[in-house]
Amino acid sequence: MVIYLDVLILINLYVTYFQILAVSVFTHRKTVWYRKLSAAGIGAVASLSIFIPQEMVLTLTLLKIFLCALIAFVAFGYTGFRAYAVSVLFLMLVSFVFSGLMLCVWLFAAPMKMLFINGTVYFGVDTMTIILSTCAAYGVVRIIRYILDKNGKTDGKYTVIIKNNGRECRLSALADSGNGIVDCFSGLPVIVCRRDMCADVSPPAIEMIENNSDISEIGTQMIKGVRIMPFSTVGKGGLICMFKAESVVIDDETNEEKYPVNALIGIVIGGRQEYEAIFNPKILV
Known part of the structure; x- marks a missing residue:
């Protein structure tokens, strides 16, 4: 042939x-x-x-x-x-x-x-x-x-455990399929967290970005390891800062299971959210 x-x-x-x-x-x-x-x-x-x-x-x-x-x-x-x-x-x-x-x-x-x-x-x-x-x-x-x-679980009780720079924080989390934020470069899903609840594990650059109205004034070396991306939801939009933590584990307390996940941590600049952390349940499957 x-x-x-x-x-x-x-x-x-x-x-x-x-x-x-x-x-x-x-x-x-x-x-x-x-x-x-x-x-x-x-x-x-x-x-x-x-x-x-x-x-x-x-x-x-x-x-x-x-x-x-x-x-x-x-x-x-x-x-x-x-x-x-x-x-x-x-x-x-x-x-x-x-x-x-x-x-x-x-x-x-x-x-x-x-x-x-x-x-x-x-x-x-x-x-x-x-x-x-x-x-x-x-x-x-x-x-x-x-x-x-x-079959993704959305009605359980979850805790997001983040470890970074030798520190750890635990955030009560909501599994919400409406969180479709994905990093456009790596394709990784983003867990949206409250700034005040994960300040210990967040890079110092995020605080600088949040306190500075003009991001262009911050040197690129100072925000190394942090990615800034615009986002929009129903009724609002803004900027979200994302970083890669050393370890991210979602603890399903209802079924007593722990899921190491490959995801970025996202902090909404100037945002105020009700839940400590929001993730898409797809990352558990």
Whole structure:
């Protein structure tokens, strides 16, 4: 069977892009389109491994692991070892499931003009069939994620435990699906906290920003580690300062379970909120 390089690369560009979307859905990690496209491009080029002799098992295995790590880094960035490791593992899982499905199709259905070698798939079929099949698979992933999110707990009693700079604070928290604030750079969800309740663990720069009406007067070095982003809700808007704490754990006191979460802590500048902390229950699933 003749393999056309342009078809091989385009198919695997498309497949890798949807694999990254699946990882994004499962881990709630949002990322910009050009990062996903760049990562998918790496996967497309990696499809050339179809020409590596299958006897080189160790080389192929190490190559696949390296490519998953590289694709996850390009798609989602590095926001800490735990978050990065989760992204890599989920990408490996999605790739493994996809490879298993393709192997089953190849062995049992044996469609004409299809090759599956070294974990790389090649179809000699029309483009519309590929598009519909991939969209269907992605739709299944979305349905699974929706079912899991529907089971998110919103009526429990929660405490957010934040550790940073050798200090710790505990905030009573509300699980609210209306909190959809996400850092536009890392894609991490944001737990909105009251400034006065987490002053001990917050970077000093946040107090400087809150007390200074002109943020431009504050040097960039002084606000290192703090990200400022505009936000809007029903009836109000403003600025929110976000930072990455050393550890964030949500304690579900109702079910006596603790959830280490990968999230940013957000402080609304000049804001006054009723609850000590508000988080989206999706991060518990």
